[in-house]
Amino acid sequence: MTETAYPPRWAEALLRTVLKPGDFESVSGDLLEQYRDSIYPARGRRHADWWYARQVFAFVSPGARFFAALFSAQFLTRTALDWFAPPLDFHTRSTVSTALGVGTLLAAGFWAAWRSDSFVNGAIAGVVTAGLASVTSIAGAAAMLAIWHDPRTMAAIRGSGGLDEILSLPLMMIFPGLLLGAGGGVACTALKRLLLFAKSR
Amino acid sequence: MAEILGAFEQAVLLAILRLGEDAYGRAILKEVQARLEREVAAGAVHATLERLARKGLVVSRLGPGTPVRSGRARRFYRVQTKGVRALNDARATVDGLWQGLRWPLKGYL
Numbered sequence: 001m002t003e004t005a006y007p008p009r010w011a012e013a014l015l016r017t018v019l020k021p022g023d024f025e026s027v028s029g030d031l032l033e034q035y036r037d038s039i040y041p042a043r044g045r046r047h048a049d050w051w052y053a054r055q056v057f058a059f060v061s062p063g064a065r066f067f068a069a070l071f072s073a074q075f076l077t078r079t080a081l082d083w084f085a086p087p088l089d090f091h092t093r094s095t096v097s098t099a100l101g102v103g104t105l106l107a108a109g110f111w112a113a114w115r116s117d118s119f120v121n122g123a124i125a126g127v128v129t130a131g132l133a134s135v136t137s138i139a140g141a142a143a144m145l146a147i148w149h150d151p152r153t154m155a156a157i158r159g160s161g162g163l164d165e166i167l168s169l170p171l172m173m174i175f176p177g178l179l180l181g182a183g184g185g186v187a188c189t190a191l192k193r194l195l196l197f198a199k200s201r
Numbered sequence: 202m203a204e205i206l207g208a209f210e211q212a213v214l215l216a217i218l219r220l221g222e223d224a225y226g227r228a229i230l231k232e233v234q235a236r237l238e239r240e241v242a243a244g245a246v247h248a249t250l251e252r253l254a255r256k257g258l259v260v261s262r263l264g265p266g267t268p269v270r271s272g273r274a275r276r277f278y279r280v281q282t283k284g285v286r287a288l289n290d291a292r293a294t295v296d297g298l299w300q301g302l303r304w305p306l307k308g309y310l
Contacts, residue, residue: 027226032270032271
């Protein structure tokens with residue numbers, strides 16, 4: 001009966017995007033075998049699906065997790081600064097934090113493309129980085145809000161764009177994450193070709 | 202010294218040697234988990250196998266799938282001469298570090 005059981009489609013689709021094309025069949029086969037052979041019969045469908053999803057997330061580049069943590073740290077630092085040390089003019093602060101965010105997503109794409117020789121993986125790394133970062137950034141901001149919600153802090157939040165911006169901005173970075181990751185991937189591919197060309201001469 | 206192997210790399214290489222002809226992804230994962238006596242993510246073993254292949258310590262080939270895998274191919278691994286040399290070096294290094302000490306350690310604190 002378990003030979004007809006399938007893990008969640010979205011998890012298989014994500015696995016396909018994070019693996020090199022030649023690796024998908026064997027790796028997904030290994031996971032499917034374990035899913036059907038031991039996890040599903042022992043723990044049931046819900047636990048087996050959760051197990052499968054965790055396995056897939058373990059394949060998501062550790063680099064993407066590092067860059068996501070970096071992105072979140074930047075976002076939360078900027079948020080804390082705006083709440084506790086609001087400037088008169090946000091322009092300089094915004095320029096610096098935007099540049100850091102863009103740089104982080106470009107670097108995530110560059111790094112993934114460097115490892116995999118594929119600029120497509122750069123785009124995927126950009127999306128995954130921005131997606132993971134949005135979850136941790138929103139959770140972090142919500143935790144900060146749960147601790148600090150006195151009238152003075154709330155006034156500073158309103159002055160810096162309001163709660164809506166804090167809770168929606170990380171999610172709005174997912175599409176730019178795709179573009180910037182792809183950009184980093186293309187830059188990496190171009191640099192690799194240049195290096196190869198220079199070596200061959 | 203050919204390669205400096207990490208503990209997890211050694212666990213994976215030794216699992217491939219133990220499994221012989223049957224050394225494919227899931228079997229290697231099970232063997233590593235059994236020897237290390239802990240849960241290991243398939244992704245960790247996959248990343249290690251990829252790294253070992255890049256270093257030229259193992260080679261792989263695709264083999265037929267089975268019904269439980271919905272026919273998806275299995276990737277079988279074999280340790281290369283360079284891999285055996287790296288394992289021997291790793292063992293020699295550890296033996297050298299322990300020379301003159303009695304295991305388990307007692308009375309040094």
